Amino acid sequence: MRARTAIVCSVADQGVAALTNILVLVTAARLSTLAEFARFSAVYLVFTVLLGVSGAYTGQPLVLRRGGTEEVRGACRSAVAFTLLAAAVLGAALAGVCLLVRGATADALMALGFVLPVVLGQDTMRYAFSTLHLPHLALAGDVLRLVCVLGALALQPHGAPAARLVAVWGLAALPALILSAALLHRRVAGATVRPGLLLRRGHLGRRFVVEFAVGNATGQLSVLGLGAVGNPLVVGALRGATTLFGPLNVLFTSATGFGPPLLGRLAGERRRVRAAALLAAVLAAGAAAWATVLALLPAPVGRRLLGDTWPTAAALLPATGSQYAAMAVGTCGLLALRMLDPRTTLAIQVAFSLASVAFLIGGYALGGVQGAAWGLCLGSGCKAVATWTRVARLANRSAAVRAPLSAGAARPGESS
Template sequence: MRKRSRGTHRRGRLAELGGLRGAVAVSAADQGVAALTNIVVVVVTARQSTAADFADFAVVYTVFALLLGAFTAYLGQSLVLRQGTDAELRRDCRSSVTVTLAGSASVGVLLLLLAPLAPEFGALGLVLPILLTQDGMRYAFSLLRRPGLALTADVLRLVVAVPVLAVQPDGAGAARMVVAWGLSAFPALLLGGALLVWVTRGAGLPFAEARALVADRRHLGRRFVVEFGVGNAGSQAAIVGLGLLANPLAVGALRGASTLFGPLNVLFNAATGFGPPQLNRLPGGAAKARAAFAAGGALAALAACWALVLALLPDVAGRQLLGDTWRSASELLPATGSQYAAMALGTCGLLALRVLNPRATLGIQLVFSALTVVCLLVGYALGGILGAAWGLCLGSVAKATASWARAALEVRVTYARPGPDAGPEGVAG
């Protein structure tokens, strides 16, 4: 009986690991499809625009990235850390999507007021609820361990977006491209909504939970959005400031260079959004940290290889991708490639902290994100656009180092205590 029990346990562990690998693969594929859609938007716009016109589009796109990051931090990143019964998780998913729809519509109305002065921002306001709500469903499906449903909706979005963007005429303005991009996501929004209603059937109307999600001062999303505000948003806002107050071409060059590393953003987003449920299956803090570090090392090596591939890309092929923006963006590839290698380690360091102690990341984001902004601005003052790119790299290196130093401390101190392995504090908040 004992041998049979051990064999059954071993087979169960193997099946669990196989399911974990499958879920990770599907989640990564889903992020790949979603990111490819966004890359197509940027590449097509760059090919059809002058460097100056693309710089204007890049400012609007960066604003969208800020809004997407804020909603993801408040709702998505906190959602995938939730724990509870199946019924509770289904209600949490519905309430998160409901708040995303209502909140993005409110922000969209504010952007529409800017349409007379800046049509591009008005166009973004028009399609913002579609884009953000469709993206937010991905985290709900992750929590429910149904990433295949998110992949289905995102494949539809890509299939619709490519022909819609391809038929836009040469010289189409940023406003028209944004509208085409947003409306092409509407079929995926309808499909994702229908699938979410089906998989959360019986959860009821989530209005009470949605109100609590906004009003609860202990909600981890508030902490995460502050981290985003002083983290990614800080550097993104500094880049926007360069475009508005100094040199718009700097924004276009930085956006073009980062677009070329879009495949890596796919994996970073997959790690941040869908890593916690997978790491939480591993026993002990040390195992969680080792898995996150292994993922970070693999992503850093991939970033270095991808940077080498782009550096060897002929100018003819580069111009096919980014048009007139290629010349300035190609000069930033060594700095941007180094930055992405550091970002890979930093992203997985913060991921480890999210599952070890989610309240330990705010201090790192506050200090080292502010340092990144300073490095960006000082680099631009000393060396122009290239100096700004190396400044971003230096800030990413510092943040990655601090993240893993704190993760190692958490493993030694928190998880070395006797007694059962405690989970992250406040994940249900």
């Protein structure tokens, strides 16, 4: 596939995935009461954490694979097999624990456990298609998922419990899983399946999981913690605001997961860094423009989007919009670092993600939900500055190393 076509298909696929994510939450908000949406949001947040862990452990190392065709095909089959097995074990354990706990939230988590292999398996196949340079097949699966999921949720009655919505959302992705599996099987049939390799010491996914844990999951779990020890509605308020930025959130996550195969087509480190910087500018401008559009929405339109959650979510739009602009810059900086040296990102993730949690908690203590939102924004801004500072240092160091080599190469008559 030509580079331009691959980029168009990959961007379209991320757009469809983003649209699915935001419409699922919007539909749930419209179908649910404020309390039920808070419950659904909490469970969906748990799924988001598990999805990120799965992508970090299996997907991100997969898209960095280099080697012969047979080796890459085998790696794709192994990653998918490992994800299905791990999701089945984890889902069964989650459902089993929730059977012992009474309550609507436990029921929703149990439903998540049952559908976990479906949703995680389909996502890993997206990474496999990207690795094989077949993003149009990932796009086909995601379009089918969008249609099936939204169609199934639209048939649910108003006031449906969170457990029912979670079950319907997960099972509706089954046709997309089947289609993706059929398309992938045609490309990787016969390749060696060795899922045990992903458990070996030195697997790059372990480092990426640590980065995800401190870079993404820590903040999300902190929001859950604030809801548990403080006001439970804080989860619905913050999630309602971030739901409105769902497309950008998916694009940020996809940048580090699906960006390397696309940027890898560019020759030279400087071109890749410039492309990442350009992407950061575009995404940051998009976040600012989208925040402006949302802020200008009339209240009746906002209520049609998020129902009873709209007033609290609308009040957080300035802080959340600023946070997403900063996240765009920081995420693209991490993508540039991943291309320059993937081992340099861990220290930044640890330091500034923990700082973001501190800003979140401190902001909540000083200003409630508004303070928590601005705390997250401050943390994202600090991480963005640190990330691009590191990119500049690595790029300058690489240029300094290449300069004497080029000078020596220009005098072939001299011996070393």
